[in-house]
Amino acid sequence: MSPVDGPGAVNPNLPVDPAVREGRVPGRAEEEVPELHEVNCPEELRERIETLMGRYPDRRSASIPALWAVQERYGWCTPEGIRQAAAVMRVTPAYLESVASFYDLLHTKPVGSHRIEVCTNISCWMRGADRLLDAFKEAAGDDDETFFVTGFECLGACDIAPMASIDQRYYGPLEAAEAGVAIDQLRAGDEVLPEKALAKRGLAGDS
């Protein structure tokens, strides 16, 4: 038996990359940089990525910011969006995909428009983060695709444990019951848990 467990590890029916059998043949199946006229890139996105590239001594430094721009435009890093960014940046789509798949905040699969990341690392875990995550998942429900709820590694806010990042803003310390309140506020388009926003907290030593 294969030392690698999991389905597919020894599956003879899976396609094998010809490079495995025959070795890499230079030039074969090499991915090309798409041309701008092939990708139908929105003007606004093209300009944005070009501005980003202009900020760096090397244009490739703009790959993460460009992927952020793609994600902002399409909700996630869609294959089309990645091709568009690749055409503007003059890199292969595979290059940008390899970058996008490395980072936790860049999504290569569809996600909801409201993103809720619940910190489940040490300090938050001690103070009930797992229960908070469950509460958010339950409140968001399985069918509502506008919400993307996930546990996350340390968000750097152990002072407000347990906490969550809701649409890139920090809130805490949260009771499990407040998860439902936050979800309702998001559904209604209201301000989320205003009294729990990190921005409104004073210095710890002053309280």
Next chain:
Amino acid sequence: MAHQLEKRVLLEHAEDAALRTLEGYRRLAGGYATQERAYRELEQDEVLKELEDSGLRGRGGAGFSMGKKASFLPRGDMAKYLCCNADESEPGAFKDRELMQRNPHQLIEGIAIAALAADAGHAFIFIRGEYDEQADILDVAVAEAYEAGYLGTNILGCHRDLELVVHRGAGAYICGEETALLDALEGKRGNPRLKPPFPAVQGLYGGPTLINNVETLSNVPHIVRHGAEWFKGFGTEQSPGTKVVSISGGVRRPGNYEIELGIPTRELIYGLAGGPEEGHEIKAFFPGGSSSPVLTAEEGLDLPYSFEAMAEAGSMLGSGSIIVADDRVSIPHLALRTARFYHHESCGKCVPCREGTNWTVKMLERMVRGEATPMDLDIVSSVQQNIIGHCLCVLGDSMAMPVGAMVRKFREEFEEVMADPELVLDPHAVVRGAPETLGAST
């Protein structure tokens, strides 16, 4: 009013929201006067000497002399770079978040002066993608500084140029490692590089690069303004200055407290952070973020909080982040939670880290489920030994050190968990065998 144990230098006036603006920074803190003086009157070597003499040690984790690091950059006409490491992702650390949120201009002024010391023409703040709110604040502050002529070309008419870019990461702990940060900044996957060459010689785009943490750079204007002697008046001989310490976990008042290095750890945890909740005692704590070997209360509480005292006790000051576990917290579960983090964040480049973190998590999971064999504890220990020092970067070590220390110092607790076949244990548990968690803070 700040507590009498606090000594606020970096956090002075931080309670005032106006400090965030350029006008407020000038009015409240005399902001940018030091940059003006340095650019107009000081030579590169004078700034370097002041930084070296001050003994300022890096606040990101390694504690290396900042001035010495800056002096390693070669001289010459090649393009040199300065990177501010604002990828604060160490579990337990949240000081840089507070410094950037409350006083972004202090950091920008520090970068401008450090760029003079390193003769860098291009600077970057690499901020973790999760800190979107703080990155927005920095964007505004950087624009203000450009507008006022503290950044850009021919700064203050001194024939010096400095471009500063706020670069947002996208969620990867490894990017806090300096060479992974450089790769991420170059637009690649954030994998660490083989060292040497060190970034000071060959860093960003192959050029000499100085990389410093947010808190380190925030200290720079104060040192150049008041002098090295003034700075050495705080703290201990080997750990001069003040330090913003993040305290969290099982304490009543978690938060950031700025103290003189060398005060007793007990004062920090009890005096400032309020100590554990009523009726509980401290069992153990991480003195310098989740990567530092845990200390038991007996070992650690009476030590001075300094680089040297923590190193002597077999741990480290690291980023200066204390995570407290009170007597309820199950250490095997804590070890599992710690190991899971490093397993998730391992970039996969080196085998000891990629496989070591993976198998450590699997074995710890077996233990807390009551499925482990007695020899598993020794295997876990030996896995940790085989990770330390065997990887390109210290991510693997950062799991191996605390997990190894927990197994060594709380062996009976692990054995108790493993020996009880009746006990079906919840891998999510904080307190063994109970759904309880530590109280919510206020």
